[in-house]
Amino acid sequence: xxxxxxxxxxxxxxxxxxxxxxxxxxxxxxxxxxxxxxxxxxxxxxxxxxxxxxxxxxxxxxxxxxxxxxxxxxxxxxxxxxxxxxxxxxxxxxxxxxxxxxxxxxxxxxxxxxxxxxxxxxxxxxxxxxxxxxxxxxxxxxxxxxxxxxxxxxxxxxxxxxxxxxxxxxxxxxxxxxxxxxxxxxxxxxxxxxxxxxxxxxxxxxxxxxxxxxxxxxxxxxxxxxxxxxxxxxxxxxxxxxxxxxxxxxxxxxxxxxxxxxxxxxxx
Numbered sequence: 726x727x728x729x730x731x732x733x734x735x736x737x738x739x740x741x742x743x744x745x746x747x748x749x750x751x752x753x754x755x756x757x758x759x760x761x762x763x764x765x766x767x768x769x770x771x772x773x774x775x776x777x778x779x780x781x782x783x784x785x786x787x788x789x790x791x792x793x794x795x796x797x798x799x800x801x802x803x804x805x806x807x808x809x810x811x812x813x814x815x816x817x818x819x820x821x822x823x824x825x826x827x828x829x830x831x832x833x834x835x836x837x838x839x840x841x842x843x844x845x846x847x848x849x850x851x852x853x854x855x856x857x858x859x860x861x862x863x864x865x866x867x868x869x870x871x872x873x874x875x876x877x878x879x880x881x882x883x884x885x886x887x888x889x890x891x892x893x894x895x896x897x898x899x900x901x902x903x904x905x906x907x908x909x910x911x912x913x914x915x916x917x918x919x920x921x922x923x924x925x926x927x928x929x930x931x932x933x934x935x936x937x938x939x940x941x942x943x944x945x946x947x948x949x950x951x952x953x954x955x956x957x958x959x960x961x962x963x964x965x966x967x968x969x970x971x972x973x974x975x976x977x978x979x980x981x982x983x984x985x986x987x988x989x990x991x992x993x
Contacts, residue, residue: 728756729755730794734750739786780803856890859894899932940982
């Protein structure tokens with residue numbers, strides 16, 4: 726049985742007399758322990774899909790329809806405390822810019838312990854020890870000392886590692902990673918991708934990866950869906966989609982990647 730089932734998901738943004746269909750009847754599944762990526766240009770609707778899963782979109786102006794189920798339980802029907810327990814608990818998010826994901830007036834330790842106490846049974850000293858273990862697990866040195874640091878005292882890569890620790894400390898069934906490396910330089914991007922891949926394997930975690938970068942997708946995902954104009958135009962195994970694309974839009978994205986690769990290599 727699939728962990729996540731998305732059927733005919735649509736998102737419409739309505740403002741005054743204008744309505745924009747950002748997501749148009751998108752359907753896909755994610756199996757336990759699988760990484761599925763959604764790729765596409767800016768405005769293709771991939772982030773709206775990710776946020777719609779747990780109704781993180783502002784409603785209104787957004788209107789969400791379709792059927793989204795996690796282990797058979799409807800997510801779009803969830804409300805109140807049930808929905809709050811799912812967000813950050815059963816489904817956790819890692820967003821593009823770690824600097825805006827972290828609270829600047831709370832220490833890393835305070836934010837991590839809060840997440841642990843909110844979504845697990847650990848409290849007090851036990852929660853603090855769990856926070857230290859997670860910082861160690863994501864590769865932050867001197868983890869116990871760094872609990873007292875504020876976000877601005879961390880580099881961008883360290884901030885993203887802390888965000889990953891917070892997302893995973895609740896032991897979610899599904900991690901949604903929305904452009905998790907875009908705000909980082911190339912060297913740090915590789916480190917964060919390797920970290921995500923290793924943690925996914927160790928924890929048998931299911932991941933929905935949102936990206937515009939086909940190279941990132943090729944390194945980490947099992948299956949990939951290509952979005953264009955709010956629609957999922959192609960979906961399949963990474964090797965198949967990226968090496969034997971069937972849809973013209975996928976072919977265009979691959980041509981653009983090849984062109985940019987040649988351009989970068991020409992500058993060296």
